[in-house]
Amino acid sequence: MWLPLRPARLRTQRIGFALATAIPVLGVVVAALEIGRIGWSWVEVVTFGVMMVVSGIGIEAGFHRHFSHRAFAAKPWVRLALAIAGTTALEGPVLYWVANHRLHHAESDGPDDPHSPHTPARGRLAGLLHAHVGWIFGARRPSPGRFARDLLRDPLVVWVSRHHLWWVAAGLLAPALLGWAMTGTGLGAWRGLLWGGLVRIFVAQHTTYLVNSACHTVGRRPFASGDHSTNLRILALPTFGGSLHNNHHAFPSTATNDFSVWDLDPSGWFIRLLAVAGLAWDLKRPTAAQRKRRST
Amino acid sequence: MNRDELTTWFRRKLGERIAVPPERIDLDRPLETIGLDSMEAVELTAEIEAELGRPVDPTSLWDYPTATALIAALCDDAAPGAELSDAEVDAELARMLAREDDA
Ligand SMILES: [Zn+2]
Ligand SMILES: [Zn+2]
Numbered sequence: 001m002w003l004p005l006r007p008a009r010l011r012t013q014r015i016g017f018a019l020a021t022a023i024p025v026l027g028v029v030v031a032a033l034e035i036g037r038i039g040w041s042w043v044e045v046v047t048f049g050v051m052m053v054v055s056g057i058g059i060e061a062g063f064h065r066h067f068s069h070r071a072f073a074a075k076p077w078v079r080l081a082l083a084i085a086g087t088t089a090l091e092g093p094v095l096y097w098v099a100n101h102r103l104h105h106a107e108s109d110g111p112d113d114p115h116s117p118h119t120p121a122r123g124r125l126a127g128l129l130h131a132h133v134g135w136i137f138g139a140r141r142p143s144p145g146r147f148a149r150d151l152l153r154d155p156l157v158v159w160v161s162r163h164h165l166w167w168v169a170a171g172l173l174a175p176a177l178l179g180w181a182m183t184g185t186g187l188g189a190w191r192g193l194l195w196g197g198l199v200r201i202f203v204a205q206h207t208t209y210l211v212n213s214a215c216h217t218v219g220r221r222p223f224a225s226g227d228h229s230t231n232l233r234i235l236a237l238p239t240f241g242g243s244l245h246n247n248h249h250a251f252p253s254t255a256t257n258d259f260s261v262w263d264l265d266p267s268g269w270f271i272r273l274l275a276v277a278g279l280a281w282d283l284k285r286p287t288a289a290q291r292k293r294r295s296t
Numbered sequence: 297m298n299r300d301e302l303t304t305w306f307r308r309k310l311g312e313r314i315a316v317p318p319e320r321i322d323l324d325r326p327l328e329t330i331g332l333d334s335m336e337a338v339e340l341t342a343e344i345e346a347e348l349g350r351p352v353d354p355t356s357l358w359d360y361p362t363a364t365a366l367i368a369a370l371c372d373d374a375a376p377g378a379e380l381s382d383a384e385v386d387a388e389l390a391r392m393l394a395r396e397d398d399a
Contacts (some may be wrong), residue, residue: 003328003329003331003333004331005331005333006314006315006331007334008314008315009314009331009333013333031351058373069393070389070393091335093335095338096333096334096335097332097333102392106392141333141334143328143358144334144337144358144359145328145355145358146358148334149355149358149385149388149389150385150386150389152334152337152353152354152355153353153354153355153357153382154386158338158354161334161335161337161338162335162339162342215345250384252393253393253394
Protein backbone atom coordinates (compact mmCIF):
# COMPACT_ATOMS: atom_id res chain seq x y z
CA MET A 1 0.00 0.00 0.00
CA TRP A 2 2.70 2.48 1.04
CA LEU A 3 6.16 2.87 -0.44
CA PRO A 4 9.00 4.43 1.49
CA LEU A 5 11.00 7.06 -0.35
CA ARG A 6 14.79 7.10 -0.40
CA PRO A 7 16.16 9.86 1.87
CA ALA A 8 17.76 11.78 -1.01
CA ARG A 9 14.56 11.77 -3.07
CA LEU A 10 12.50 12.70 -0.04
CA ARG A 11 14.77 15.68 0.63
CA THR A 12 14.42 16.96 -2.96
CA GLN A 13 10.67 16.50 -2.89
CA ARG A 14 10.29 18.27 0.42
CA ILE A 15 12.21 21.27 -0.91
CA GLY A 16 9.93 21.31 -3.96
CA PHE A 17 6.79 21.01 -1.81
CA ALA A 18 8.03 23.74 0.53
CA LEU A 19 8.59 26.12 -2.38
CA ALA A 20 5.23 25.21 -3.95
CA THR A 21 3.55 26.01 -0.63
CA ALA A 22 5.56 29.09 0.39
CA ILE A 23 5.87 31.02 -2.90
CA PRO A 24 2.08 31.47 -3.32
CA VAL A 25 1.90 32.71 0.31
CA LEU A 26 4.62 35.23 -0.51
CA GLY A 27 2.60 36.22 -3.59
CA VAL A 28 -0.44 36.92 -1.40
CA VAL A 29 1.63 39.15 0.90
CA VAL A 30 3.11 41.12 -2.01
CA ALA A 31 -0.32 41.40 -3.66
CA ALA A 32 -1.89 42.75 -0.46
CA LEU A 33 0.90 45.31 0.00
CA GLU A 34 0.48 46.44 -3.59
CA ILE A 35 -3.26 46.92 -3.25
CA GLY A 36 -2.60 49.06 -0.18
CA ARG A 37 -0.02 51.07 -2.08
CA ILE A 38 -1.55 51.62 -5.52
CA GLY A 39 -5.15 50.39 -5.22
CA TRP A 40 -6.91 47.81 -7.33
CA SER A 41 -7.84 47.52 -11.00
CA TRP A 42 -9.89 45.17 -13.16
CA VAL A 43 -6.76 43.21 -14.08
CA GLU A 44 -6.69 41.56 -10.65
CA VAL A 45 -10.40 40.70 -10.73
CA VAL A 46 -10.44 39.32 -14.27
CA THR A 47 -7.17 37.34 -14.18
CA PHE A 48 -7.95 35.88 -10.76
CA GLY A 49 -11.50 34.98 -11.79
CA VAL A 50 -10.58 33.36 -15.07
CA MET A 51 -7.67 31.37 -13.70
CA MET A 52 -9.59 30.33 -10.58
CA VAL A 53 -12.26 28.76 -12.77
CA VAL A 54 -9.58 26.99 -14.86
CA SER A 55 -7.73 25.46 -11.91
CA GLY A 56 -10.84 24.92 -9.76
CA ILE A 57 -12.71 23.01 -12.46
CA GLY A 58 -9.47 21.24 -13.40
CA ILE A 59 -9.04 19.96 -9.84
CA GLU A 60 -12.64 19.12 -8.90
CA ALA A 61 -14.16 18.03 -12.23
CA GLY A 62 -10.86 16.77 -13.67
CA PHE A 63 -8.36 15.39 -11.11
CA HIS A 64 -11.06 14.46 -8.64
CA ARG A 65 -14.27 13.31 -10.35
CA HIS A 66 -12.92 12.18 -13.71
CA PHE A 67 -9.40 10.89 -13.06
CA SER A 68 -9.71 9.65 -9.44
CA HIS A 69 -13.29 8.36 -9.49
CA ARG A 70 -14.16 7.86 -13.17
CA ALA A 71 -17.46 9.61 -12.46
CA PHE A 72 -17.94 10.34 -16.16
CA ALA A 73 -16.30 9.65 -19.51
CA ALA A 74 -15.15 12.40 -21.87
CA LYS A 75 -13.55 13.06 -25.24
CA PRO A 76 -9.73 12.77 -25.24
CA TRP A 77 -9.16 16.49 -25.80
CA VAL A 78 -11.49 17.30 -22.91
CA ARG A 79 -9.54 14.90 -20.69
CA LEU A 80 -6.29 16.51 -21.82
CA ALA A 81 -7.65 19.99 -21.07
CA LEU A 82 -8.90 18.88 -17.62
CA ALA A 83 -5.55 17.27 -16.75
CA ILE A 84 -3.64 20.40 -17.76
CA ALA A 85 -6.14 22.74 -16.05
CA GLY A 86 -5.87 20.79 -12.78
CA THR A 87 -2.08 20.79 -12.94
CA THR A 88 -2.05 24.62 -12.96
CA ALA A 89 -3.31 24.52 -9.33
CA LEU A 90 0.17 23.36 -8.25
CA GLU A 91 -1.09 20.41 -6.21
CA GLY A 92 1.31 17.97 -7.88
CA PRO A 93 1.16 15.81 -11.02
CA VAL A 94 -2.20 14.13 -11.69
CA LEU A 95 -0.68 10.65 -11.11
CA TYR A 96 0.51 11.64 -7.63
CA TRP A 97 -2.76 13.42 -6.79
CA VAL A 98 -4.94 10.48 -7.82
CA ALA A 99 -2.88 7.84 -5.97
CA ASN A 100 -3.11 9.87 -2.74
CA HIS A 101 -6.80 10.50 -3.21
CA ARG A 102 -7.78 6.91 -3.93
CA LEU A 103 -5.91 5.79 -0.82
CA HIS A 104 -7.76 8.52 1.11
CA HIS A 105 -11.07 6.92 0.09
CA ALA A 106 -9.90 3.36 0.67
CA GLU A 107 -8.80 4.19 4.24
CA SER A 108 -10.88 7.28 4.99
CA ASP A 109 -10.08 8.58 8.49
CA GLY A 110 -8.27 5.33 9.32
CA PRO A 111 -4.58 4.95 10.17
CA ASP A 112 -3.57 4.67 6.50
CA ASP A 113 -5.50 7.74 5.32
CA PRO A 114 -2.81 10.10 3.93
CA HIS A 115 -4.61 13.16 5.30
CA SER A 116 -7.10 12.50 8.08
CA PRO A 117 -7.49 15.14 10.79
CA HIS A 118 -8.48 12.31 13.16
CA THR A 119 -5.26 10.68 14.28
CA PRO A 120 -5.30 9.73 17.95
CA ALA A 121 -1.59 10.45 18.37
CA ARG A 122 -2.08 14.09 17.37
CA GLY A 123 -4.10 16.71 19.18
CA ARG A 124 -7.09 18.29 17.48
CA LEU A 125 -5.25 21.33 16.15
CA ALA A 126 -2.18 19.35 15.08
CA GLY A 127 -4.51 16.87 13.36
CA LEU A 128 -6.19 19.66 11.43
CA LEU A 129 -2.82 21.11 10.39
CA HIS A 130 -1.61 17.69 9.30
CA ALA A 131 -4.75 17.11 7.20
CA HIS A 132 -4.54 20.59 5.72
CA VAL A 133 -0.93 20.84 4.64
CA GLY A 134 1.46 18.88 6.90
CA TRP A 135 0.74 15.48 5.32
CA ILE A 136 2.35 16.63 2.06
CA PHE A 137 5.75 16.46 3.76
CA GLY A 138 5.31 12.86 4.94
CA ALA A 139 7.97 10.28 4.11
CA ARG A 140 5.85 7.69 2.30
CA ARG A 141 3.84 7.58 -0.91
CA PRO A 142 0.90 5.40 -1.96
CA SER A 143 1.99 2.70 -4.38
CA PRO A 144 1.17 4.01 -7.88
CA GLY A 145 1.11 0.42 -9.15
CA ARG A 146 -1.74 -0.26 -6.79
CA PHE A 147 -3.65 3.02 -6.78
CA ALA A 148 -3.04 4.53 -10.22
CA ARG A 149 -2.28 1.60 -12.47
CA ASP A 150 -5.00 2.52 -14.96
CA LEU A 151 -3.53 6.01 -15.30
CA LEU A 152 0.03 4.70 -15.71
CA ARG A 153 -1.32 2.97 -18.81
CA ASP A 154 -2.94 6.14 -20.09
CA PRO A 155 -0.35 7.91 -22.33
CA LEU A 156 -2.21 11.22 -22.06
CA VAL A 157 -2.06 11.21 -18.26
CA VAL A 158 1.57 10.09 -18.23
CA TRP A 159 2.56 12.84 -20.66
CA VAL A 160 0.79 15.59 -18.73
CA SER A 161 2.29 14.29 -15.47
CA ARG A 162 5.82 14.12 -16.80
CA HIS A 163 5.73 17.75 -17.86
CA HIS A 164 3.71 19.07 -14.97
CA LEU A 165 5.99 22.07 -14.37
CA TRP A 166 5.30 23.27 -17.94
CA TRP A 167 1.62 23.53 -17.12
CA VAL A 168 2.29 25.28 -13.83
CA ALA A 169 4.43 27.78 -15.77
CA ALA A 170 1.70 28.17 -18.40
CA GLY A 171 -0.75 28.89 -15.55
CA LEU A 172 1.50 31.80 -14.49
CA LEU A 173 2.23 33.05 -17.99
CA ALA A 174 -1.40 33.07 -19.21
CA PRO A 175 -2.70 35.59 -16.63
CA ALA A 176 0.41 37.74 -17.14
CA LEU A 177 -0.37 37.86 -20.87
CA LEU A 178 -4.01 38.58 -20.11
CA GLY A 179 -3.01 41.44 -17.80
CA TRP A 180 -0.75 42.79 -20.50
CA ALA A 181 -3.48 42.48 -23.15
CA MET A 182 -5.93 44.36 -20.89
CA THR A 183 -3.61 47.29 -20.17
CA GLY A 184 -0.72 47.18 -22.64
CA THR A 185 1.63 47.81 -19.72
CA GLY A 186 4.26 45.86 -17.83
CA LEU A 187 2.46 46.71 -14.61
CA GLY A 188 -0.67 45.04 -15.99
CA ALA A 189 1.33 41.90 -16.81
CA TRP A 190 2.87 41.90 -13.32
CA ARG A 191 -0.48 42.25 -11.59
CA GLY A 192 -1.92 39.51 -13.82
CA LEU A 193 0.97 37.25 -12.80
CA LEU A 194 0.46 38.12 -9.15
CA TRP A 195 -3.33 37.75 -8.97
CA GLY A 196 -4.16 35.30 -11.76
CA GLY A 197 -0.98 33.36 -10.95
CA LEU A 198 0.26 33.33 -7.34
CA VAL A 199 -2.79 34.52 -5.40
CA ARG A 200 -4.98 32.19 -7.46
CA ILE A 201 -2.63 29.22 -6.78
CA PHE A 202 -2.77 30.01 -3.07
CA VAL A 203 -6.58 30.04 -3.08
CA ALA A 204 -6.81 26.92 -5.29
CA GLN A 205 -4.41 24.98 -3.03
CA HIS A 206 -6.02 25.97 0.24
CA THR A 207 -9.59 25.41 -0.90
CA THR A 208 -8.60 21.84 -1.80
CA TYR A 209 -6.78 21.56 1.54
CA LEU A 210 -9.89 22.79 3.38
CA VAL A 211 -11.83 19.90 1.87
CA ASN A 212 -9.26 17.57 3.44
CA SER A 213 -9.17 19.32 6.84
CA ALA A 214 -12.42 21.21 7.51
CA CYS A 215 -14.68 18.86 5.51
CA HIS A 216 -13.59 15.95 7.69
CA THR A 217 -14.17 17.94 10.88
CA VAL A 218 -17.03 20.48 10.88
CA GLY A 219 -20.32 20.57 8.97
CA ARG A 220 -23.38 18.45 8.26
CA ARG A 221 -23.41 14.71 7.70
CA PRO A 222 -26.61 13.90 5.81
CA PHE A 223 -25.32 10.46 4.80
CA ALA A 224 -23.75 7.54 6.61
CA SER A 225 -20.37 7.40 4.91
CA GLY A 226 -18.37 5.39 7.42
CA ASP A 227 -15.97 8.27 8.12
CA HIS A 228 -15.98 11.85 9.43
CA SER A 229 -16.64 13.56 6.09
CA THR A 230 -19.00 16.57 6.11
CA ASN A 231 -20.81 18.96 3.81
CA LEU A 232 -19.72 22.58 4.25
CA ARG A 233 -22.06 24.56 2.04
CA ILE A 234 -20.29 27.83 2.75
CA LEU A 235 -17.27 26.49 0.83
CA ALA A 236 -19.28 24.98 -2.04
CA LEU A 237 -18.62 27.76 -4.55
CA PRO A 238 -14.89 28.30 -3.88
CA THR A 239 -14.27 24.53 -3.92
CA PHE A 240 -16.39 24.13 -7.07
CA GLY A 241 -18.63 21.65 -5.27
CA GLY A 242 -15.81 19.76 -3.55
CA SER A 243 -16.94 20.77 -0.06
CA LEU A 244 -20.15 18.75 -0.43
CA HIS A 245 -17.77 16.14 0.82
CA ASN A 246 -20.12 13.94 2.83
CA ASN A 247 -22.30 13.55 -0.27
CA HIS A 248 -19.13 12.60 -2.11
CA HIS A 249 -17.81 10.07 0.43
CA ALA A 250 -21.24 8.42 0.56
CA PHE A 251 -21.31 8.20 -3.26
CA PRO A 252 -17.70 8.58 -4.46
CA SER A 253 -18.37 7.87 -8.12
CA THR A 254 -21.11 10.47 -8.56
CA ALA A 255 -20.44 13.07 -11.27
CA THR A 256 -22.78 15.59 -9.63
CA ASN A 257 -22.78 16.39 -5.89
CA ASP A 258 -26.01 18.39 -5.66
CA PHE A 259 -28.56 16.29 -3.83
CA SER A 260 -30.63 19.25 -2.63
CA VAL A 261 -31.37 22.72 -4.04
CA TRP A 262 -29.02 24.17 -1.41
CA ASP A 263 -26.08 22.11 -2.69
CA LEU A 264 -24.27 24.42 -5.10
CA ASP A 265 -22.05 22.31 -7.31
CA PRO A 266 -20.24 24.27 -10.07
CA SER A 267 -18.27 21.18 -11.18
CA GLY A 268 -21.54 19.29 -11.57
CA TRP A 269 -22.97 22.17 -13.64
CA PHE A 270 -19.86 22.11 -15.81
CA ILE A 271 -19.99 18.33 -16.30
CA ARG A 272 -23.69 18.48 -17.21
CA LEU A 273 -22.84 21.21 -19.73
CA LEU A 274 -20.17 18.96 -21.24
CA ALA A 275 -22.75 16.19 -21.49
CA VAL A 276 -25.28 18.44 -23.20
CA ALA A 277 -22.58 19.42 -25.72
CA GLY A 278 -21.86 15.73 -26.35
CA LEU A 279 -18.33 16.03 -24.90
CA ALA A 280 -18.97 13.89 -21.80
CA TRP A 281 -21.20 10.89 -21.17
CA ASP A 282 -21.90 8.09 -18.69
CA LEU A 283 -22.42 10.57 -15.85
CA LYS A 284 -22.84 8.53 -12.68
CA ARG A 285 -25.27 9.57 -9.97
CA PRO A 286 -27.00 7.64 -7.18
CA THR A 287 -30.75 7.17 -7.51
CA ALA A 288 -33.17 8.71 -5.02
CA ALA A 289 -33.65 5.26 -3.49
CA GLN A 290 -29.90 4.75 -3.02
CA ARG A 291 -29.63 8.17 -1.39
CA LYS A 292 -32.54 7.45 0.91
CA ARG A 293 -31.01 4.18 2.02
CA ARG A 294 -27.81 5.93 3.06
CA SER A 295 -29.30 9.03 4.65
CA THR A 296 -28.87 9.47 8.40
CA MET B 297 20.41 -5.01 -27.18
CA ASN B 298 20.96 -8.38 -25.57
CA ARG B 299 20.16 -9.39 -22.05
CA ASP B 300 23.62 -8.75 -20.62
CA GLU B 301 23.82 -5.29 -22.16
CA LEU B 302 20.38 -4.40 -20.90
CA THR B 303 21.23 -5.73 -17.45
CA THR B 304 24.38 -3.56 -17.32
CA TRP B 305 22.39 -0.55 -18.54
CA PHE B 306 19.71 -1.19 -15.96
CA ARG B 307 22.22 -1.43 -13.12
CA ARG B 308 23.82 1.82 -14.19
CA LYS B 309 20.50 3.70 -14.56
CA LEU B 310 19.04 2.45 -11.29
CA GLY B 311 22.37 3.11 -9.58
CA GLU B 312 22.37 6.72 -10.78
CA ARG B 313 18.83 7.23 -9.61
CA ILE B 314 19.18 5.83 -6.14
CA ALA B 315 22.85 6.79 -5.71
CA VAL B 316 24.15 3.27 -5.17
CA PRO B 317 27.12 1.73 -7.05
CA PRO B 318 25.79 -0.32 -10.02
CA GLU B 319 27.29 -3.58 -8.75
CA ARG B 320 25.38 -3.26 -5.48
CA ILE B 321 21.95 -3.04 -7.15
CA ASP B 322 19.89 -6.10 -6.30
CA LEU B 323 18.00 -6.91 -9.48
CA ASP B 324 16.08 -9.72 -7.79
CA ARG B 325 14.36 -7.41 -5.36
CA PRO B 326 10.83 -6.24 -6.21
CA LEU B 327 11.31 -3.06 -8.22
CA GLU B 328 8.73 -1.26 -6.12
CA THR B 329 10.77 -1.66 -2.96
CA ILE B 330 13.75 0.13 -4.49
CA GLY B 331 11.82 3.29 -3.64
CA LEU B 332 11.03 4.84 -7.01
CA ASP B 333 7.99 7.07 -6.81
CA SER B 334 5.41 7.30 -9.58
CA MET B 335 7.14 10.13 -11.43
CA GLU B 336 10.54 8.43 -11.28
CA ALA B 337 9.05 5.19 -12.59
CA VAL B 338 7.50 7.08 -15.48
CA GLU B 339 10.84 8.78 -16.22
CA LEU B 340 12.71 5.48 -16.06
CA THR B 341 10.20 3.94 -18.46
CA ALA B 342 10.80 6.79 -20.90
CA GLU B 343 14.55 6.12 -20.66
CA ILE B 344 14.01 2.42 -21.35
CA GLU B 345 11.87 3.35 -24.37
CA ALA B 346 14.58 5.64 -25.70
CA GLU B 347 17.22 2.97 -25.13
CA LEU B 348 15.23 0.21 -26.85
CA GLY B 349 13.63 2.43 -29.48
CA ARG B 350 10.15 1.11 -28.90
CA PRO B 351 7.21 1.86 -26.59
CA VAL B 352 7.26 0.32 -23.11
CA ASP B 353 4.24 0.31 -20.82
CA PRO B 354 4.89 2.46 -17.72
CA THR B 355 3.21 -0.20 -15.61
CA SER B 356 5.96 -2.68 -16.64
CA LEU B 357 7.89 -1.63 -13.55
CA TRP B 358 5.02 -2.95 -11.44
CA ASP B 359 3.85 -5.77 -13.67
CA TYR B 360 7.02 -7.81 -13.28
CA PRO B 361 8.04 -9.05 -9.88
CA THR B 362 11.72 -8.09 -10.25
CA ALA B 363 14.07 -6.19 -12.56
CA THR B 364 15.47 -9.55 -13.73
CA ALA B 365 12.01 -10.63 -14.87
CA LEU B 366 11.39 -7.28 -16.57
CA ILE B 367 14.71 -7.42 -18.43
CA ALA B 368 13.97 -10.96 -19.59
CA ALA B 369 10.60 -9.85 -20.94
CA LEU B 370 12.04 -6.77 -22.65
CA CYS B 371 14.73 -8.84 -24.40
CA ASP B 372 12.43 -11.56 -25.55
CA ASP B 373 9.60 -10.34 -27.74
CA ALA B 374 8.06 -13.77 -27.50
CA ALA B 375 7.82 -13.42 -23.73
CA PRO B 376 4.34 -12.89 -22.37
CA GLY B 377 3.35 -9.23 -22.14
CA ALA B 378 2.55 -7.40 -18.97
CA GLU B 379 1.13 -9.52 -16.20
CA LEU B 380 -2.28 -7.87 -16.30
CA SER B 381 -4.24 -7.01 -19.42
CA ASP B 382 -5.94 -3.62 -19.75
CA ALA B 383 -9.26 -5.32 -19.09
CA GLU B 384 -7.91 -6.84 -15.88
CA VAL B 385 -6.58 -3.47 -14.72
CA ASP B 386 -9.98 -1.94 -15.44
CA ALA B 387 -11.74 -4.70 -13.56
CA GLU B 388 -9.41 -4.28 -10.58
CA LEU B 389 -10.04 -0.54 -10.51
CA ALA B 390 -13.79 -1.00 -10.90
CA ARG B 391 -13.68 -3.30 -7.86
CA MET B 392 -11.68 -0.77 -5.84
CA LEU B 393 -14.02 2.10 -6.75
CA ALA B 394 -17.22 0.10 -6.45
CA ARG B 395 -16.35 -1.17 -2.98
CA GLU B 396 -16.56 2.42 -1.77
CA ASP B 397 -20.00 2.95 -3.25
CA ASP B 398 -21.41 -0.16 -1.61
CA ALA B 399 -19.68 0.37 1.70
ZN1 LIG C 1 -12.38 13.01 2.15
ZN1 LIG D 1 -12.93 11.62 -3.81
